[in-house]
Amino acid sequence: MGKTVRFHEYGGPEVLRLEEVEAGEPGPGELLIGVEAIGVNRAEVLFRAGHYIEPVEGFPARLGAEAAGVVEAVGPGVTGFAAGDPVSVVPAFSMNGYGVYAEHALVPARAVLHRPEGLGPVEGAAVWMPYLTAYGALVELGGLRAGDAVVLTAASSSVGLAAIRVARRVGAVPIATTRTAAKREALLAAGAAAVIVTGEEDVVDRVRALTAGRGAALVFDAVAGPGVVDLARVVAPGGTLFLYGAVSGEPTPYPGFELGMPALNMRTYTVHEITTDPERLRRAEAFVRSGLESGAFRPAVDRVFALEDIAEAHRYMEAGNQVGKIVVTVGG
Template identity: 30%
Template structure:
């Protein structure tokens, strides 16, 4: 089969198209004829060498997200059969080749039937960001109708899903955005109000949206300085959920206000090859939200083929994309 591979870390031009052996599904696995993938920050960070412990062995096939059609099933697989349209997060990290190929192998536990209301390229935009947002809001923060939730980057990859999931469970949602366009997108997706954090201080928007008491939950898929402001924006005994905790932070506000901090790494079950069944369960819940009209992927205006993956990475790295950047299989 044809695949896009990298032989080492580097810039977007390190990808090459190469003939590689078509994988065979083992026990508990399915082979997927890949229709599409999408780009996540973890993909370009692996490609650059920022996360060497997460990288597949060279020559590496990247791409954590996948949507496609089941082509073959391994021994013991009964929930899927050839012809089923599926989506999920099969690999693209250490120990598990990714989706940038004609075919990929997935453990049956880490995929689910694709949402019926989406095309496969649209479905490919969801797995990593939707699993991340679900785990942050539902598994960790246990968000419910009584909560006021601050979502950082409400038009971003993880953020736009966070806005919709929080809205779907009945929470009041306030989303941040640096431009009028981004804030308008958040409101279209269900945010009750938005914040221009480049103009308003934390104290100002806490006063405006919580009467000065602080948000029940701060949803932070950005990290760095945003994580520090989250400790200022959340109420005493409140919850902060983040995907980025490698930066140095002053935790004194956490101690002073008895805050909880939860960190989510959605790909960890793939890296550790354990606790994978919950991914499939969550993907089914996410598909139901989509088909009920409560969640839709926000797609960047630019579409790329697998042959253009380097350009797609560069667009996301430069912060030029809005929503998810989809990659369609043109191999």
């Protein structure tokens, strides 16, 4: 038996309960992980509230798709892992099937990566999802190249900060946007070439000025909603507007016709496009490991909570004031 976070109905953070649940033995293709730290993501907040891209299939429901820990048991047919291995779990499965908000968690082995030497549990729970997400859109799918400009919305999130560093890694020019000036210095310190404060500046004018009128090869947007019309205006011909979140909660138009049918690519994207494809995940892991080893990449942890304070961690996520990753530690 071990402590597991579950919820028995949709609702706010108050519906989260810490319950004693038997983890069970790993089946074919599975690992049993002793969880040491959990990466909290907006997907879990949306899943808990009933607003995620997939509904809960049955209550009580589990949460969590990103964690760091140690392998406790190896299921039939699994190779490359042994009890005692320090590992990280990456989002590569439905939370209707698995959940890592727990002291012990069963997970598919395909969603587990060996933790780089010297990377502790908190860092191991904070690094993979942001960098895999950013690499997947910008490099694997977007083909970002040296000299290209990329506009990053919600840039103070863990994914936004990772995207800044991924862009720098390939020689591109990351332009960060943020609602208020409070996070400007943190974004510049993270490597942003420029920061646009959307509450004070015109995004279209600033991007055009920063790119000498060329526009951005890519826009990586976590907000969606009506703001995509202005974002589409700054995409260079043939460029791509990636939508990987919908923080605004508002309907999202397709702006192509309104803007006169420009050569605009607009697509949705989730990290599962990378993590559920073995070859893409292999390339992404190599890219991120290389960045970690060189010092170009590092986990950005904003605040750490204890498992017993999981509801408070969700409230903090919903407040939206963090710069970087929210992590929950498990046990001593």
